[in-house]
Amino acid sequence: MAIEIIATGRAIPPTRLTNDDLAMKLDTSDEWIRSHTGICARHIADEDTACSNLALEAARQALTMVVQQEGGSGNETQDLVDVALTLDVIILGTATPDYLGCPSTACVVQDKLGARNAAALDITAGCSGFIYGLEIAAGLLGTGSRRKRALVIGSEILSRFVDWTDRGMCILFGDGAGAAIVEKTENPGLTKRGLLRTILGADGSGTEHLIMRRGGSRNPYKTGELVGVPPHIEMNGQAVYNFAVKRVTETIEKLLSQENITIDDVSRIVPHQANARIVQAAGKRLGIPEEKFFLNIKEYANTSAASIPIALDELNRAGSLQKGDLIMTIGFGGGLTYGGNLIIW
Ligand code: COA
Numbered sequence: 001m002a003i004e005i006i007a008t009g010r011a012i013p014p015t016r017l018t019n020d021d022l023a024m025k026l027d028t029s030d031e032w033i034r035s036h037t038g039i040c041a042r043h044i045a046d047e048d049t050a051c052s053n054l055a056l057e058a059a060r061q062a063l064t065m066v067v068q069q070e071g072g073s074g075n076e077t078q079d080l081v082d083v084a085l086t087l088d089v090i091i092l093g094t095a096t097p098d099y100l101g102c103p104s105t106a107c108v109v110q111d112k113l114g115a116r117n118a119a120a121l122d123i124t125a126g127c128s129g130f131i132y133g134l135e136i137a138a139g140l141l142g143t144g145s146r147r148k149r150a151l152v153i154g155s156e157i158l159s160r161f162v163d164w165t166d167r168g169m170c171i172l173f174g175d176g177a178g179a180a181i182v183e184k185t186e187n188p189g190l191t192k193r194g195l196l197r198t199i200l201g202a203d204g205s206g207t208e209h210l211i212m213r214r215g216g217s218r219n220p221y222k223t224g225e226l227v228g229v230p231p232h233i234e235m236n237g238q239a240v241y242n243f244a245v246k247r248v249t250e251t252i253e254k255l256l257s258q259e260n261i262t263i264d265d266v267s268r269i270v271p272h273q274a275n276a277r278i279v280q281a282a283g284k285r286l287g288i289p290e291e292k293f294f295l296n297i298k299e300y301a302n303t304s305a306a307s308i309p310i311a312l313d314e315l316n317r318a319g320s321l322q323k324g325d326l327i328m329t330i331g332f333g334g335g336l337t338y339g340g341n342l343i344i345w
Contacts, residue, residue: 004194007181008313009061013045038276042174042301052108054177055155084115088147093129093305127333129305130154135198141184154305174301178309196342206336209236247338248282272331273297273307
């Protein structure tokens with residue numbers, strides 16, 4: 001048995017906000033943002049777009065890829081519904097859901113796709129959401145289960161939860177969604193395929209370092225407070241930076257040693273796109289050439305749980321992932337959480 005990614009999709013809002021655009025409103029510059037983060041632009045959802053809208057678009061793209069592989073009837077709408085009906089579970093990683101707590105954004109997506117046979121749940125693992133989601137999908141589809149297909153999505157509207165007057169924060173984030181269809185395939189041969197190994201971790205002592213303090217049961221809004229005061233993400237940038245470099249380095253080392261392979265066996269590392277300097281620092285510590293890491297942070301900034309599936313979809317659609325390639329994902333985020341997957345494409 002193998003758990004394979006058979007299709008991918010992404011959704012990027014068309015509105016592009018460059019560093020120069022930000023520098024017109026804030027005391028910052030393109031030079032500072034580029035040199036400290038590697039970011040040049042980010043995409044921002046319009047007012048009417050919620051997390052589920054981006055998730056839905058990314059999911060439809062991935063489902064369309066399945067239709068193309070399986071050969072549909074030619075009636076696009078019906079073909080999409082038919083494939084959606086083959087989904088057994090929808091897992092959606094997000095820190096910026098449509099609604100606080102209930103209903104899950106995954107349920108909104110399930111309804112809009114017409115995926116009536118799918119269970120649906122959101123997971124809160126910050127920017128590690130997709131890495132966690134793949135492993136949860138593998139568990140739900142695993143040996144003995146009758147479930148066969150999962151849709152794993154990372155979707156975020158971070159622009160709605162950053163303080164646009166805080167130059168240390170708002171420059172970092174963007175909106176977007178990425179999706180993958182994961183399927184259990186029988187693998188009678190000895191060749192390894194699909195999701196090979198996952199490491200997941202958390203360090204709850206770092207909850208304060210990346211936090212949306214207001215709006216939950218710990219600190220609910222009082223009457224009249226809601227208007228015009230959305231909760232904002234607060235961050236201790238230095239603490240997150242140090243945590244990230246340490247955990248990314250450790251997780252790469254562990255994935256390699258547990259699988260008894262070297263970095264030369266890995267075709268591509270797809271890291272969470274938070275700050276190019278974090279990736280470069282970890283790569284330097286481990287002696288990994290920069291070209292091994294796929295970075296698209298320049299264009300999208302940090303899209304949290306969406307960043308890895310967006311990157312996977314870009315690589316996949318560009319034909320840069322060959323069957324049999326060993327791909328490593330690696331990430332970290334609010335919680336604090338971290339993890340990585342090794343996947344044979
Ligand atoms: N433009 C210009 N100057 C800025 C700025 C901006 N956008 N943001 C901060 N500065 C200034 C600071 O005010 C500070 O000025 P001072 O020295 O006069 O006080 C100076 O630049 C250095 O700030 P500092 O916070 O020390 O910068 P840094 O090199 O640590 O970079 C981050 C800050 C946020 C880019 C970095 O800490 C980081 O990437 N952390 C990880 C964040 C992350 O990945 N979060 C998401 C996790 S999923």
